[in-house]
Amino acid sequence: MQPRNMSMSGVVDLAAVKAAGEAKAKAEQARAEAARQGGGAPGAVPPSALVIDLDEAGFEDVLQLSAEVPVVIDFWSERAPSSKELTTLLERLAVEANGRYVLARVDVDASPLLVQQFGIQGIPAVFAVVAGQALPLFQGPTPEPQVRETLDQLVQIAEQRFGLTGLVVDSAAEGAQAATPAPPGPYDALLEAAMTALDSGDLPGAVQAYKNVLADDPGHPEAKLGLAQAELLTRVQGANPQAVRAAAAADPKDVAAQMAAADLDMAGGHLEDAFGRLVDTVRVTAGEDRDAVRVRLLELFEVVGAEDPRVVAARTALARVLF
Incomplete structure (x- = not known):
C-alpha cells in the first residue's frame, strides 16, 4: 500500500520508490540465497564474523579487513551504561546489515x-575504518534513527568511493536460520489508518499512524516514506513562502531559515535546490547547528527514497563536506 493524496506529485514517484525498494530486497534475498547454497558460497563467512572483539594485537588485522568491508569500531566500557546500550544496538544493526559492514568492539x-x-x-x-582510513561517526548517546542513517551513509560511501560491497554471509551456519525471527507485521490496518488521516487532512494522525508501524519495524519502507512526507507537509503547512525565502537569503548561516526554505523547495518539487541548500548550510556551520541541518537533510532523503539518483548525488556531496 502507498500513501495517497499527499499533494506532492512533483516530489516523488511513489510507485518508483516502492519498486526500487522491492528490487533492493530481492537483491539482498538473492545474495543470502547464494550464501546458503552448498553450505555457503565460496568465501562466505558465518554470522559470528559480523561482530568481533578488537584489542591492540588485532588492529592490523582490522586494517586489512577494511580493504574488503567497512569496519565500525565501537569504544565501550562496563563502567558506562550508555556505551553498553549503544553496543547492544550496534550488534543488532550489524547482523541486520548482513555483511555490509563488520562491528569491532x-x-x-x-x-x-x-x-x-x-x-x-x-x-x-x-x-x-574504510580501506585503511579512519572516519569519526558519532560520540555520546545517539538515538537509533541517527545511528541507522549514519551507518547507511557509511555503506554508501564505501561502495561509491572504494567499491566495497561487503562480505557474503552464510546464514545457514551456526543455526542462524532457526534463530531468525519471523518478520513483523502485517501493517495493512495501520497504513490504511495513516492514508485515511492524510485524506482527511489530519496530518498529526497520519504521523502517529506511521510512527506506530515504525515502533515495531523501524526499517519498514512504506512507513518511513509516508512519515517523512507527512512530517514535511506538517512543517510547510501555513508557511509564508516570501517571508521564509527572504529570511534564508538574508543569512546563509541561519539554520532554521535554511531548513524552512529547503522544506518549501521539497514541497514544490525542487529537490536538487533543497538538497544543495542544506549541503551548503552544513558546509558553513559547525557543532549542534551543523548536526541539525545534517539530520534534516537525511529526513528529506527519506521523502524521496535512497535509490533516487538525486539522493545518491546529494549523499555524495554531503560526504565530501563531512569527511
Whole structure:
C-alpha cells in the first residue's frame, strides 16, 4: 500500500520508490540465497564474523579487513551504561546489515593504546575504518534513527568511493536460520489508518499512524516514506513562502531559515535546490547547528527514497563536506 493524496506529485514517484525498494530486497534475498547454497558460497563467512572483539594485537588485522568491508569500531566500557546500550544496538544493526559492514568492539579499559591512537575523549565513541582510513561517526548517546542513517551513509560511501560491497554471509551456519525471527507485521490496518488521516487532512494522525508501524519495524519502507512526507507537509503547512525565502537569503548561516526554505523547495518539487541548500548550510556551520541541518537533510532523503539518483548525488556531496 502507498500513501495517497499527499499533494506532492512533483516530489516523488511513489510507485518508483516502492519498486526500487522491492528490487533492493530481492537483491539482498538473492545474495543470502547464494550464501546458503552448498553450505555457503565460496568465501562466505558465518554470522559470528559480523561482530568481533578488537584489542591492540588485532588492529592490523582490522586494517586489512577494511580493504574488503567497512569496519565500525565501537569504544565501550562496563563502567558506562550508555556505551553498553549503544553496543547492544550496534550488534543488532550489524547482523541486520548482513555483511555490509563488520562491528569491532573495543573495551577501552583493556586497550588503552587504541584509545590513545583514536584520540578518544569520552565514551561511547564510534569510528569506522574504510580501506585503511579512519572516519569519526558519532560520540555520546545517539538515538537509533541517527545511528541507522549514519551507518547507511557509511555503506554508501564505501561502495561509491572504494567499491566495497561487503562480505557474503552464510546464514545457514551456526543455526542462524532457526534463530531468525519471523518478520513483523502485517501493517495493512495501520497504513490504511495513516492514508485515511492524510485524506482527511489530519496530518498529526497520519504521523502517529506511521510512527506506530515504525515502533515495531523501524526499517519498514512504506512507513518511513509516508512519515517523512507527512512530517514535511506538517512543517510547510501555513508557511509564508516570501517571508521564509527572504529570511534564508538574508543569512546563509541561519539554520532554521535554511531548513524552512529547503522544506518549501521539497514541497514544490525542487529537490536538487533543497538538497544543495542544506549541503551548503552544513558546509558553513559547525557543532549542534551543523548536526541539525545534517539530520534534516537525511529526513528529506527519506521523502524521496535512497535509490533516487538525486539522493545518491546529494549523499555524495554531503560526504565530501563531512569527511
